[in-house]
Amino acid sequence: MMRYFIGNWKMFGVPKSINILNKINLFHSRDKNRNKYRIIITPPFTLLETYSKYFKNKKISIGSQNCYQKEQFSSNTAAISPYMIKSVGATYTIVGHSDNRSEGDTNKMLKDKVNFSLKNNLKVIFCIGENKQEKKNKKTLAVLKKQITNVLSKKLNKKNIIVAYEPVWSIGTGELPSADELKKTTIFIKKILKGIFKQKSPAVLYGGSVDGKNVESFKKIKEIDGFLIGGASKSSKKFIDIIKNYYR
Numbered sequence: 675m676m677r678y679f680i681g682n683w684k685m686f687g688v689p690k691s692i693n694i695l696n697k698i699n700l701f702h703s704r705d706k707n708r709n710k711y712r713i714i715i716t717p718p719f720t721l722l723e724t725y726s727k728y729f730k731n732k733k734i735s736i737g738s739q740n741c742y743q744k745e746q747f748s749s750n751t752a753a754i755s756p757y758m759i760k761s762v763g764a765t766y767t768i769v770g771h772s773d774n775r776s777e778g779d780t781n782k783m784l785k786d787k788v789n790f791s792l793k794n795n796l797k798v799i800f801c802i803g804e805n806k807q808e809k810k811n812k813k814t815l816a817v818l819k820k821q822i823t824n825v826l827s828k829k830l831n832k833k834n835i836i837v838a839y840e841p842v843w844s845i846g847t848g849e850l851p852s853a854d855e856l857k858k859t860t861i862f863i864k865k866i867l868k869g870i871f872k873q874k875s876p877a878v879l880y881g882g883s884v885d886g887k888n889v890e891s892f893k894k895i896k897e898i899d900g901f902l903i904g905g906a907s908k909s910s911k912k913f914i915d916i917i918k919n920y921y922r
């Protein structure tokens with residue numbers, strides 16, 4: 675099974691931060707497990723073009739962290755469309771990160787973002803996840819189901835979609851779901867996705883405080899197809915440690 679290690683830099687990075695990616699790329703080129711996984715990095719918009727061009731023929735794919743919900747050009751100040759992202763060489767985009775949901779992204783907006791991204795040949799990393807209150811009220815599965823079915827539909831090409839389960843309470847906090855809990859939730863997510871996409875689920879990743887240590891406890895959960903990594907993706911050593919320890 676192909677695994678994914680995705681680094682979401684959030685608001686981090688300047689041109690010289692490419693050194694971090696050079697080290698990760700060097701590690702990958704020498705790693706005996708390299709054919710088992712893909713590395714995707716989502717730097718801020720300011721670095722998309724240079725990084726995409728630089729890594730064009732290498733094994734790191736570059737994506738954006740978000741996109742605007744219109745296809746090509748419009749008069750929305752500071753907005754960047756899927757067409758524009760694709761035009762500078764990026765191949766992925768994240769859609770629906772909890773940071774952006776909490777800033778006002780609605781299901782309708784997310785639907786347009788997913789549709790227009792796929793239409794412009796960007797692969798989509800679609801984020802879902804319950805917040806602390808929803809978890810406390812035992813609403814996790816109901817929330818996840820809604821987040822998925824409100825946005826994804828069978829007409830979309832599932833080969834170009836990756837779903838990332840990121841419990842909001844786990845992002846940047848060091849708090850993790852138990853392995854048992856995470857396995858059950860991942861199986862549930864795949865069941866919903868199989869219902870939509872005719873028996874075959876897109877890849878489902880976990881995200882939230884993943885590091886080189888705790889990744890070991892998740893590797894026995896075969897249903898998890900990889901990880902969406904925030905904080906630890908800003909250091910080549912920390913990011914590489916996650917991959918190393920996953921395959922150890």
Ligand code: 13P
Pocket residue numbers: 682771840844845846847881882883884902903904905906
């Ligand atoms: P952390 O790994 O810093 O918890 O962030 C996870 C995340 O939000 C990635 O998109």
